[in-house]
Structures are given as C-alpha cells and as structure tokens.
Amino acid sequence: MDFDEIATRGLVLLGCGKMGSAMLAGWLRGGLPAASVTVLDPHPSQWVQDTGVVINGDLPQDPAIVLIAVKPQMMGDALPALKNLGDGSTLFVSVAAGTPIAAFEEALGAQSPIIRAMPNTPAAIARGITAIIGNPHASAADLDMAEGLLSAVGQVVRLEDESQMDAVTAVSGSGPAYVFHLIETLAAAGEAEGLPPELALHLARATVAGAGELADTSDESPAQLRVNVTSPNGTTQAALEVLMDAADGFAPLLKRAVQAAADRSRELSNG
Ligand SMILES: NC(=O)C1=CN([C@@H]2O[C@H](COP(=O)(O)OP(=O)(O)OC[C@H]3O[C@@H](n4cnc5c(N)ncnc54)[C@H](O)[C@@H]3O)[C@@H](O)[C@H]2O)C=CC1
Numbered sequence: 001m002d003f004d005e006i007a008t009r010g011l012v013l014l015g016c017g018k019m020g021s022a023m024l025a026g027w028l029r030g031g032l033p034a035a036s037v038t039v040l041d042p043h044p045s046q047w048v049q050d051t052g053v054v055i056n057g058d059l060p061q062d063p064a065i066v067l068i069a070v071k072p073q074m075m076g077d078a079l080p081a082l083k084n085l086g087d088g089s090t091l092f093v094s095v096a097a098g099t100p101i102a103a104f105e106e107a108l109g110a111q112s113p114i115i116r117a118m119p120n121t122p123a124a125i126a127r128g129i130t131a132i133i134g135n136p137h138a139s140a141a142d143l144d145m146a147e148g149l150l151s152a153v154g155q156v157v158r159l160e161d162e163s164q165m166d167a168v169t170a171v172s173g174s175g176p177a178y179v180f181h182l183i184e185t186l187a188a189a190g191e192a193e194g195l196p197p198e199l200a201l202h203l204a205r206a207t208v209a210g211a212g213e214l215a216d217t218s219d220e221s222p223a224q225l226r227v228n229v230t231s232p233n234g235t236t237q238a239a240l241e242v243l244m245d246a247a248d249g250f251a252p253l254l255k256r257a258v259q260a261a262a263d264r265s266r267e268l269s270n271g
C-alpha cells in the first residue's frame with residue numbers, strides 16, 4: 001500500500017485495544033509513519049505508547065481517515081470527540097460489530113463518507129480478512145483507500161449489502177476465537193489420551209496452523225483435503241464418524257454457534 005496520502009493528512013484511531021492494535025501493528029510494519037497516527041484512547045496500552053504514535057494529542061485538521069475501533073457500547077461516549085472533524089473529505093471507517101452505518105451518519109452527519117468494516121485479529125500478522133461496505137457518500141476512491149489500508153493487514157472483500165455484516169461478523173470476525181478454542185480442546189483431548197500438556201498443545205497448534213495453511217493454499221477443496229487424510233476404515237474415519245454425526249456432530253454445533261453470534265450482532269444493531 002502506498003501510504004503517502006494517509007501519511008500526509010494523518011490517520012486518527014479512535015480506540016486502540018485488541019483490534020485497533022492488531023491493525024496498527026500491521027500498518028506500522030507496512031511502512032505507515034508512526035508520527036502520522038493519532039490514537040485517541042483513555043487507556044492506551046504500553047505497546048501503543050512504545051510505537052511512537054501521537055496519543056490523545058491535538059487532532060490533524062482534516063485527516064485522510066478516522067478509524068473507529070471502540071466497543072459498540074462505548075460508541076455514545078466516544079463519537080463526540082470526532083464531531084466537526086475533517087472538511088468533508090475525511091473518510092470514517094468503523095470496525096465496530098453491530099453498529100450500523102446509520103448510527104454513524106446520525107452522529108457524524110449524513111453527508112460524511114462512512115465505511116463499515118469487519119476485520120479480524122490475524123490482521124496483526126497481515127493474515128486478516130476484512131469485509132467492507134460504504135454509505136452512498138463513500139466514493140469509489142474512498143472504498144479504494146479503505147481497501148488499500150486494510151489490505152496492508154490481510155485480504156479485503158466488498159459486500160453488496162450491509163445486512164450481510166451480521167453473518168460476516170459471525171464467520172470471520174469472531175471466527176478466530178472458534179479456531180483458538182479448537183486448538184485448546186484438541187490439546188485437552190490429547191492430554192486425556194495421555195500426552196503431556198506441552199506436547200499436546202504443540203501438536204494441536206502446529207496441526208491447526210499447518211492444516212489452515214494447506215486449506216488456504218491448496219487447489220483442492222477443504223472436503224477433498226479431508227478425504228486425503230481419511231484412510232478407509234482407519235483412525236480418521238473413526239473420529240469423523242463422531243464429528244460428522246448429523247444430530248450432535250460439529251456441523252450442527254457450529255451452525256448454532258455462528259447463529260448465536262449473528263443474532264448477537266443483530267441485537268447490538270438494535271441498541
Ligand atoms: N477483537 C476482535 O477480534 C474484533 C473486534 N472488532 C470490533 O472492534 C472494536 C474494538 O474491539 P476490541 O479491540 O476487541 O476491544 P478493546 O476493549 O480491546 O478495545 C477498545 C478500546 O477502546 C478504548 N476506549 C474506551 N472508551 C473510549 C473512548 N471514549 N474513546 C476512545 N477510546 C475508548 C479502550 O480503552 C480500549 O483500548 C469493537 O467495536 C469490536 O466489535 C471487530 C472485529 C474483530
């Protein structure tokens with residue numbers, strides 16, 4: 001990404017907790033100068049303080065981008081700090097779950113270009129994926145700038161309709177947590193089979209990382225990659241008969257989990 005315009009006009013990051021820091025880490029590593037970033041956060045972590053970004057200082061006159069990364073519940077307290085910011089060309093990008101574009105239009109002015117985005121924490125190692133959608137005032141150039149910035153921390157997909165955001169949040173926004181829990185539970189199951197805890201965790205972590213990388217880079221579908229592991233009447237088949245049980249296997253369980261996350265996203269949208 002060519003950070004020139006953002007470096008010149010500045011980037012304001014409202015809220016720099018886990019998600020804000022994950023993205024900031026990627027941008028700084030990608031070459032965005034720390035001095036061009038102003039973080040507004042009442043409790044900046046030591047890591048943020050050590051990056052060299054401006055913290056709770058004066059805001060640039062008309063920053064290129066204001067990225068909003070506070071909890072949806074804190075939005076009411078946080079947004080007034082952005083009132084009257086920019087000259088109409090400042091692009092607002094929110095990564096908050098369950099906060100509709102309409103809420104930002106109400107707080108920031110209906111004419112403001114606003115993009116709603118849903119990233120995930122692998123952004124910290126430039127392996128995130130972010131879905132974006134803009135309001136009618138977000139131009140093609142605005143969408144390109146947001147995509148450029150977010151591409152510095154992983155892949156970007158554009159949505160056709162804001163209503164897709166609840167399902168996106170449930171799949172890729174929250175998804176890393178499901179995978180981390182898979183690692184935890186796979187390790188615990190290995191321990192239950194007699195492995196020492198450290199070895200079980202090492203095996204589980206490397207297996208999920210390796211399988212994820214293979215699924216991401218292979219020409220074969222995940223279903224085929226699964227078949228490739230499964231010898232007829234072997235060990236994998238025995239495990240998959242449990243995991244693929246139609247009534248209480250992995251599929252109905254994950255479907256319920258993703259549905260619960262999407263429902264919560266819809267609830268947050270309704271305040
Ligand atoms: N953590 C994740 O994996 C993802 C989070 N998100 C979204 O990102 C947003 C932030 O989530 P996290 O980083 O996980 O939360 P967090 O709690 O780690 O970070 C929130 C930050 O906002 C700061 N803050 C609180 N009140 C503020 C105010 N009035 N002004 C400025 N800053 C204020 C807090 O001090 C904190 O550093 C949420 O809206 C969440 O829905 C989106 C995708 C993934």
Ligand SMILES: O=C(O)[C@@H]1CCC=N1
Pocket residue numbers: 097169173174
């Ligand atoms: O749990 C949450 O609400 C946020 C949104 C997606 C991931 N973390």
